[in-house]
Amino acid sequence: MTDIERAAATTLTPRPSWDYAPAPESTDIVRLQDSYGLFVGGEFVEPKSGKRFTTINPATEEPLAEIAEAGPEDVALAVEAARSAHDQVWRDLSGAERAKYLYRIARQLQERAREFAVLETMNGGKPIKESRDVDLPLAAAHFFYYAGWADKLEYAFPGRSPGPIGVAGQIIPWNFPMLMAAWKLAPALATGNTAVLKPAETTPLTALLLAEVIQEAELPPGTINIITGAGETGAALVESGVDKVAFTGSTDVGKRIRRATAGTAKRLTLELGGKAANIVFDDAPLDQAVEGVINGIFFNQGHVCCAGSRLLVQEPVFEELMDKLKARLQTLRVGDPLDKNTDVGAINSRQQLRKIEELVASGIDEGAEIYQPECVLPERGFWFRPTLFTGVSQSHRIAREEIFGPVLSIITFRTPDEAVEKANNTPYGLSAGVWTEKGSRILWMAERMRAGVVWANTFNRFDPASPFGGYKESGFGREGGMHGLEPYLQLSP
Numbered sequence: 268m269t270d271i272e273r274a275a276a277t278t279l280t281p282r283p284s285w286d287y288a289p290a291p292e293s294t295d296i297v298r299l300q301d302s303y304g305l306f307v308g309g310e311f312v313e314p315k316s317g318k319r320f321t322t323i324n325p326a327t328e329e330p331l332a333e334i335a336e337a338g339p340e341d342v343a344l345a346v347e348a349a350r351s352a353h354d355q356v357w358r359d360l361s362g363a364e365r366a367k368y369l370y371r372i373a374r375q376l377q378e379r380a381r382e383f384a385v386l387e388t389m390n391g392g393k394p395i396k397e398s399r400d401v402d403l404p405l406a407a408a409h410f411f412y413y414a415g416w417a418d419k420l421e422y423a424f425p426g427r428s429p430g431p432i433g434v435a436g437q438i439i440p441w442n443f444p445m446l447m448a449a450w451k452l453a454p455a456l457a458t459g460n461t462a463v464l465k466p467a468e469t470t471p472l473t474a475l476l477l478a479e480v481i482q483e484a485e486l487p488p489g490t491i492n493i494i495t496g497a498g499e500t501g502a503a504l505v506e507s508g509v510d511k512v513a514f515t516g517s518t519d520v521g522k523r524i525r526r527a528t529a530g531t532a533k534r535l536t537l538e539l540g541g542k543a544a545n546i547v548f549d550d551a552p553l554d555q556a557v558e559g560v561i562n563g564i565f566f567n568q569g570h571v572c573c574a575g576s577r578l579l580v581q582e583p584v585f586e587e588l589m590d591k592l593k594a595r596l597q598t599l600r601v602g603d604p605l606d607k608n609t610d611v612g613a614i615n616s617r618q619q620l621r622k623i624e625e626l627v628a629s630g631i632d633e634g635a636e637i638y639q640p641e642c643v644l645p646e647r648g649f650w651f652r653p654t655l656f657t658g659v660s661q662s663h664r665i666a667r668e669e670i671f672g673p674v675l676s677i678i679t680f681r682t683p684d685e686a687v688e689k690a691n692n693t694p695y696g697l698s699a700g701v702w703t704e705k706g707s708r709i710l711w712m713a714e715r716m717r718a719g720v721v722w723a724n725t726f727n728r729f730d731p732a733s734p735f736g737g738y739k740e741s742g743f744g745r746e747g748g749m750h751g752l753e754p755y756l757q758l759s760p
């Protein structure tokens with residue numbers, strides 16, 4: 268592009284002069300209760316702790332329901348229920364029989380997908396088009412996929428007599444509440460384990476709706492127990508009599524859990540944070556790359572552990588890519604998550620908003636240059652504008668720390684070696700993206716990236732058959748695929 272063309276492109280790509288009419292998804296399909304109990308032994312029960320907390324809609328700050336807070340006694344009862352379900356029923360069922368229940372859950376998720384998607388969006392703030400087209404279909408696909416493995420474990424691990432571990436304690440975050448529940452529960456159940464699942468404190472509602480589905484599927488009582496609460500409840504679950512802990516969340520809490528389980532017989536998998544490099548070479552198809560960069564960082568408001576939060580651009584295409592990115596940013600629709608045209612929804616919580624604001628302020632203080640499109644944000648609720656930072660150096664906090672919000676830090680490079688060095692210069696290692704026309708370069712890069720997943724000319728692609736997990740401080744253990752069975756099995760050597 269010449270300078271004149273570039274100037275024209277930037278001035279000619281303002282917001283479109285027309286706008287979308289509101290297209291809100293109706294919430295009628297969701298029937299909320301005023302108050303929810305804990306799901307233990309196949310029943311909703313009152314918490315022995317006597318404590319409750321309010322869950323809200325982060326887009327409006329309106330309360331949605333009262334949620335039980337499980338105390339240590341409640342956690343112990345849930346683990347006991349899971350233990351007797353395991354010892355008395357679940358571990359002795361044939362794989363085909365276990366699969367039957369998983370298929371039932373999968374079909375119910377499809378059947379009730381709209382209800383789940385609307386509720387997910389109300390409680391978590393993510394755009395309805397994402398909960399509808401990504402979270403729910405993938406959650407159902409995960410149950411279908413692992414249902415398929417339940418009676419084929421002997422083939423997956425020939426000669427190694429695969430057997431269950433026992434009771435799994437599973438702690439999940441708020442960014443993909445249903446999907447993370449599926450990632451945890453489906454492989455655990457397929458392999459003959461029972462589970463106690465703790466959803467995140469800001470997003471308990473779809474897990475509690477899943478409890479209804481579990482009842483309808485007539486799962487043996489206690490096979491899945493769902494206990495709500497915050498960090499203390501999670502810590503109590505880690506300390507309880509479970510045989511395995513599976514955690515997805517922050518690296519800080521992951522470290523704490525690792526210390527708490529050290530020296531015990533408990534098996535552990537951790538899926539923690541990330542600071543992924545999305546790397547654009549000068550031969551990349553730039554228009555496609557722009558879409559991948561946008562999806563990489565603004566999907567789910569950037570509340571994504573594998574988000575492409577560091578953009579590495581090869582110098583010759585830096586200016587052209589920046590122009591295209593800024594123009595594309597202008598067209599993102601930020602606002603009501605229930606509107607079918609919304610691209611960027613609400614930040615999940617006030618606490619997370621504060622964290623994003625703090626890190627963005629540090630970027631400005633440390634001398635990076637900020638770019639935000641003009642957009643009108645709703646008055647109530649938690650919002651943050653899509654944000655680009657240029658002039659970012661590798662020592663800046665915004666280049667090193669996980670922001671977990673719609674904020675992209677942009678860094679340039681000259682040679683492939685420099686791209687590798689910069690991409691790997693992070694304590695994390697969950698994912699990476701490579702944009703180039705050359706297949707050989709994709710393979711060359713993929714070999715050198717210290718990341719669990721490397722996407723080529725795409726980003727944020729998920730499939731239940733494909734394993735996912737980290738290097739370094741992004742954690743250990745794999746979820747998804749055949750690899751995702753292993754953390755839930757005892758195998759003879």
Ligand code: NAD
Pocket residue numbers: 438439440441442465466467468496497498499500501502503505515516517518520521523524538539540541571572619622669670671
């Ligand atoms: P968090 O790690 O505190 O919460 C995740 C889950 O762990 C929740 O269910 C929480 O209740 C539980 N938990 C909290 N403290 C615990 C403890 N001591 N023992 C056991 N369980 C505990 O995450 P957060 O505070 O909600 O988010 C903070 C940051 O974590 C984010 O900004 C982001 O960087 C990162 N994060 C990463 C992911 C991911 O998918 N990898 C998800 C959520 C948050």
Ligand code: MN
Pocket residue numbers: 498517520
């Ligand atoms: Mn926390």
